[in-house]
Amino acid sequence: MEDAKELILPSALIVLGLFVFMIPGESDFEPLTVILPYLCSAPFMLTGCFILSKRVGAVEGPKLTLANNLFSTEGYLEYKEKEKARDQQSIGYMIMLGSAISGAFIFVIGLLVLIFIAAMSFGASSNDDFTAVFSFFFGLLKICFWTYVGSHVIIARPWQYFGEMGEEKPVEAKRLVQCPACDATMRVPVAYEGRARCPACGEEFKA
Numbered sequence: 001m002e003d004a005k006e007l008i009l010p011s012a013l014i015v016l017g018l019f020v021f022m023i024p025g026e027s028d029f030e031p032l033t034v035i036l037p038y039l040c041s042a043p044f045m046l047t048g049c050f051i052l053s054k055r056v057g058a059v060e061g062p063k064l065t066l067a068n069n070l071f072s073t074e075g076y077l078e079y080k081e082k083e084k085a086r087d088q089q090s091i092g093y094m095i096m097l098g099s100a101i102s103g104a105f106i107f108v109i110g111l112l113v114l115i116f117i118a119a120m121s122f123g124a125s126s127n128d129d130f131t132a133v134f135s136f137f138f139g140l141l142k143i144c145f146w147t148y149v150g151s152h153v154i155i156a157r158p159w160q161y162f163g164e165m166g167e168e169k170p171v172e173a174k175r176l177v178q179c180p181a182c183d184a185t186m187r188v189p190v191a192y193e194g195r196a197r198c199p200a201c202g203e204e205f206k207a
Contacts, residue, residue, distance in 0.1 A: 010052035017045025031134050038145060049152035053092075056156040077189075085157060092154030099151060103144035110137030180205055 021041035027033045117130050174187040179198035197204050
């Protein structure tokens with residue numbers, strides 16, 4: 001698990017962002033009152049989430065090469081764990097990218113629509129249409145905002161640490177393979193499918 005000191009800064013930023021978010025905004029302009037909590041808390045919260053996901057969710061790319069001699073059960077299981085982690089993080093990155101692009105698109109379209117409505121209703125005594133359209137687009141932006149925050153949780157994968165406190169990881173059974181060149185035998189994980197190198201003669205063959 002990461003050093004606790006590495007988590008102080010992102011955790012402090014997230015807590016500060018949540019604290020600022022809880023402070024109600026005050027403005028004579030009603031839409032601005034709704035926006036202020038998000039506008040003021042977003043820099044702290046999003047920065048904290050980004051740093052946290054980079055530090056806690058850092059996973060090296062899965063590698064299983066002949067040069068590293070990862071033919072042991074431990075090496076193969078480590079490879080599979082990293083591969084699973086990368087798959088989970090890929091989902092988080094796709095959600096993050098999708099929510100960011102959607103948020104930007106909704107913001108631009110919503111801004112143009114609101115400007116058009118404001119221009120058409122200039123001088124009118126009622127602004128019900130403006131308020132209704134604003135509430136609709138801002139609701140969509142809130143969904144994108146919290147989805148973006150949630151994507152960093154998937155990238156950080158905090159549940160990985162709960163597994164460390166559970167039962168010991170099962171040891172996968174091995175099987176014997178024979179080198180076609182020198183008839184020497186070696187042990188590889190049962191589920192491993194790929195090329196192997198004979199430790200005796202260096203011959204590479206499909207296991």
